[in-house]
Amino acid sequence: MGRINIGTFIYSKRKEKGLTQEELASYLGVSKPAVSKWESGQSYPDILLLPVLASFFNTSVDALLGYEAQMTKEAVHKLYVRLSEAFAAGPFDTVCGECREIIKKYRSCWHLLFTMAQLFVNHSTLAGSPEKTAAVLREASELLENVETESGDAKLAKSALSLRAYCCLALGEPAGAIDLLDDADEQEMQPEPLLAKAYILKGDKDRAAGLLQRYIFHSIIGAFASAPDLMALYADDPEKMEACLRLALDTGDAVGLRHIQPHHYFPLYLTAASLFISTNETDKALDMLEAYTDIATDRTIYPLKLRSGDFFDRLEAYYETQNIGTDVPRSEKLIKKDLKDIVLDNPAFEALRENARFRRLAARLEQLDV
Numbered sequence: 001m002g003r004i005n006i007g008t009f010i011y012s013k014r015k016e017k018g019l020t021q022e023e024l025a026s027y028l029g030v031s032k033p034a035v036s037k038w039e040s041g042q043s044y045p046d047i048l049l050l051p052v053l054a055s056f057f058n059t060s061v062d063a064l065l066g067y068e069a070q071m072t073k074e075a076v077h078k079l080y081v082r083l084s085e086a087f088a089a090g091p092f093d094t095v096c097g098e099c100r101e102i103i104k105k106y107r108s109c110w111h112l113l114f115t116m117a118q119l120f121v122n123h124s125t126l127a128g129s130p131e132k133t134a135a136v137l138r139e140a141s142e143l144l145e146n147v148e149t150e151s152g153d154a155k156l157a158k159s160a161l162s163l164r165a166y167c168c169l170a171l172g173e174p175a176g177a178i179d180l181l182d183d184a185d186e187q188e189m190q191p192e193p194l195l196a197k198a199y200i201l202k203g204d205k206d207r208a209a210g211l212l213q214r215y216i217f218h219s220i221i222g223a224f225a226s227a228p229d230l231m232a233l234y235a236d237d238p239e240k241m242e243a244c245l246r247l248a249l250d251t252g253d254a255v256g257l258r259h260i261q262p263h264h265y266f267p268l269y270l271t272a273a274s275l276f277i278s279t280n281e282t283d284k285a286l287d288m289l290e291a292y293t294d295i296a297t298d299r300t301i302y303p304l305k306l307r308s309g310d311f312f313d314r315l316e317a318y319y320e321t322q323n324i325g326t327d328v329p330r331s332e333k334l335i336k337k338d339l340k341d342i343v344l345d346n347p348a349f350e351a352l353r354e355n356a357r358f359r360r361l362a363a364r365l366e367q368l369d370v
Contacts (some may be wrong), residue, residue: 006065011039013057022027028052029174070109080115088331096120096136103143110151114160114205117143122330134171139165190215217312220255224248224264228271235275245272256309262301266292266339274348286357289343293361296339297368303332336368 014024028035028049037043042070048366056062071079086095099116107113111121120140127133141164149159161180168176173183192215199208214229227248234241251257257264276285295301308316330338343349344362352358 004042007039007041009064059181067217071106071112075114076115080119083119084331087126088333092126092128096321110147110153110156113143114147114156137167137171178335213312213314217315224251231275238279241275260307260309260312262295263304265295288360293364295366304335340365340368
């Protein structure tokens with residue numbers, strides 16, 4: 001955050017208007033030496049004069065003061081990566097304290113506030129107790145509400161609303177999520193297809209292809225990510241459950257999802273394994289856990305991040321140009337630990353503990369770097 005430097009600003013704006021110090025002083029009702037001292041940095045204007053000066057120069061008070069409580073998206077992303085690594089190394093409360101100090105400094109930088117809320121949500125389980133985790137989620141929710149109601153950025157506000165709803169679900173408050181999302185406009189127009197048509201008419205086919213690839217990929221990911229929940233809803237209808245599983249896997253294979261973003265497979269395989277256990281289909285459950293383990297222990301997928309594929313060959317370049325990064329939201333150390341623990345410490349797989357095939361899978365997962 002830059003230091004306050006009102007004198008330089010007043011000097012440059014006065015020169016732009018072609019005014020002398022005496023003329024500016026006369027307009028403001030102060031002495032010429034007062035203006036001279038402002039411009040030389042020896043003193044500052046009275047606080048009551050700030051809105052008058054800002055209006056006179058057709059600017060904001062923040063700009064007048066030379067104050068900018070903003071960070072670029074690239075800087076915010078780098079900060080997120082650094083703090084994510086800090087959370088992995090601990091201690092949790094110390095890193096949270098640093099986050100809160102940063103939030104105080106950049107309270108009106110909405111992209112930064114949204115990102116800090118993401119950081120809290122993604123690392124809340126490290127807080128040390130259910131009570132502390134809940135407190136961190138509520139803190140994140142408050143930040144998101146500020147972003148949603150005050151940022152004036154419709155796209156960012158929509159993202160904040162969605163993440164607030166996720167916080168409600170993580171807190172075991174489904175009614176809160178319903179209240180937030182039930183009035184959402186289901187028919188909201190997505191801009192990418194229309195924008196792509198505009199670029200086609202303009203003759204920029206490359207930009208149009210990039211937009212449509214992103215739109216189609218996001219749609220596919222949304223459907224793929226919904227498959228585990230739909231499978232769980234069909235727990236009492238094995239035929240539909242397995243049809244949903246096959247559809248998701250076939251879709252993933254068709255678009256090369258394992259290469260582009262392999263982490264989307266983890267919840268799918270875990271949910272399928274749990275459902276097969278519940279119907280006493282041990283071999284099918286182990287097939288799912290083996291597929292999960294094959295991806296988790298594949299060293300070529302790390303670091304986990306979005307990669308372009310044979311068809312979706314413009315995704316990575318797009319995100320890099322937007323300065324929003326292509327990384328997943330947690331450190332590699334924490335990701336690998338979670339991938340191991342969610343299988344080995346999962347009560348749903350208790351019945352498999354003595355199974356020789358499960359023990360071999362467990363041994364492979366134990367080899368993950370933690």
